[in-house]
Amino acid sequence: xxxxxxxxxxxxxxxxxxxxxxxxxxxxxxxxxxxxxxxxxxxxxxxxxxxxxxxxxxxxxxxxxxxxxxxxxxxxxxxxxxxxxxxxxxxxxxxxxxxxxxxxxxxxxxxxxxxxxxxxxxxxxxxxxxxxxxxxxxxxxxxxxxxxxxxxxxxxxxxxxxxxxxxxxxxxxxxxxxxxxxxxxxxxxxxxxxxxxxxxxxxxxxxxxxxxxxxxxxxxxxxxxxxxxxxxxxxxxxxx
Numbered sequence: 001x002x003x004x005x006x007x008x009x010x011x012x013x014x015x016x017x018x019x020x021x022x023x024x025x026x027x028x029x030x031x032x033x034x035x036x037x038x039x040x041x042x043x044x045x046x047x048x049x050x051x052x053x054x055x056x057x058x059x060x061x062x063x064x065x066x067x068x069x070x071x072x073x074x075x076x077x078x079x080x081x082x083x084x085x086x087x088x089x090x091x092x093x094x095x096x097x098x099x100x101x102x103x104x105x106x107x108x109x110x111x112x113x114x115x116x117x118x119x120x121x122x123x124x125x126x127x128x129x130x131x132x133x134x135x136x137x138x139x140x141x142x143x144x145x146x147x148x149x150x151x152x153x154x155x156x157x158x159x160x161x162x163x164x165x166x167x168x169x170x171x172x173x174x175x176x177x178x179x180x181x182x183x184x185x186x187x188x189x190x191x192x193x194x195x196x197x198x199x200x201x202x203x204x205x206x207x208x209x210x211x212x213x214x215x216x217x218x219x220x221x222x223x224x225x226x227x228x229x230x231x232x233x234x235x236x237x238x239x240x
């Protein structure tokens with residue numbers, strides 16, 4: 001009988017060094033919106049995603065054959081880029097077969113911080129596929145919440161609670177991580193209505209002020225589901 005594996009939850013990208021062990025599979029989560037955008041872009045036919053840290057690095061790909069560039073800072077799209085950080089920018093768009101170069105305020109930083117580990121990205125679009133993969137892989141798991149500029153936000157831990165519940169229910173995982181138990185409590189408190197529960201959260205209010213409520217609804221309760229698991233290979237996320 002295989003021994004159970006461990007799950008932990010890290011609440012912000014800046015805390016990751018306290019969790020890093022060099023061997024766990026890291027699941028990066030930025031549900032509003034980077035990892036939801038990544039899931040959507042792969043569903044729409046993007047071949048790879050290159051997450052980069054700076055606007056200049058992303059812009060260096062602009063105009064290159066086969067590349068599209070996307071950026072967001074403080075939830076807003078950036079002038080001079082083909083796309084922003086909204087899943088709707090990629091649906092029915094001319095992205096098939098292309099490589100998306102993406103830089104965001106939080107999600108791409110989290111991917112960068114975890115790059116010495118095996119890294120996959122997750123959203124509510126591909127949560128079931130990610131859970132199935134992790135259960136079959138049977139490795140220790142760190143769910144890395146991107147947070148907001150180094151501090152705690154509410155939506156990523158709630159997603160961590162959703163994913164952790166699926167893993168724990170398999171009977172193949174254990175945890176003694178208080179962050180995980182807090183994530184499950186937040187999920188339970190939401191009582192199945194994440195959109196309403198997050199009504200006073202900072203990022204939902206931020207997106208609302210920018211008229212991006214449709215993005216929030218899509219990311220928290222997506223009308224689409226995907227079995228694509230993006231995995232970091234070198235500097236690119238590709239389909240597992």
